[in-house]
Amino acid sequence: MNKIEVIYIRHDDGEDSDLTKGKEGFNIDENIKPIMNEMIFDKTVNSAFKDSGLLDYLKNKGENKIILAGLQTDYCIDATVKAGFEYGFQILIPEYANTTTDNPYMTGEQTYDYYNKHMWNNRYGQSISMDAVLSIIIGKE
Numbered sequence: 001m002n003k004i005e006v007i008y009i010r011h012d013d014g015e016d017s018d019l020t021k022g023k024e025g026f027n028i029d030e031n032i033k034p035i036m037n038e039m040i041f042d043k044t045v046n047s048a049f050k051d052s053g054l055l056d057y058l059k060n061k062g063e064n065k066i067i068l069a070g071l072q073t074d075y076c077i078d079a080t081v082k083a084g085f086e087y088g089f090q091i092l093i094p095e096y097a098n099t100t101t102d103n104p105y106m107t108g109e110q111t112y113d114y115y116n117k118h119m120w121n122n123r124y125g126q127s128i129s130m131d132a133v134l135s136i137i138i139g140k141e
Contacts, residue, residue, distance in 0.1 A: 046079035091125030
């Protein structure tokens with residue numbers, strides 16, 4: 001049996017935002033909601049590590065590898081990849097497991113490609129195939 005743990009991070013952007021406690025945008029979607037004993041950490045900045053308790057939790061468990069998925073590629077995921085690297089974690093970014101929206105400079109697809117294929121891969125982490133992720137999850141790594 002593998003020892004993969006799923007951890008959820010929620011973003012609270014303050015009371016004037018749709019991403020705040022008590023509003024729909026803060027909630028974890030019903031289709032992927034945590035099941036029994038899965039941890040949830042709340043953050044107020046882009047990095048999942050800053051003042052959320054996540055760093056201490058992972059360090060206390062002796063974790064050194066993180067498979068990272070979520071939203072937004074150019075905000076929370078980018079900050080978390082880089083902070084995780086700085087804290088000494090091996091960061092694995094599965095293909096097509098993060099996304100973002102268009103911005104004034106690039107489409108969401110261009111932004112995804114820039115971060116996943118150029119910025120993070122072999123610098124701050126490894127961009128890996130979904131097959132590689134599944135091999136890790138089922139313990140064939």
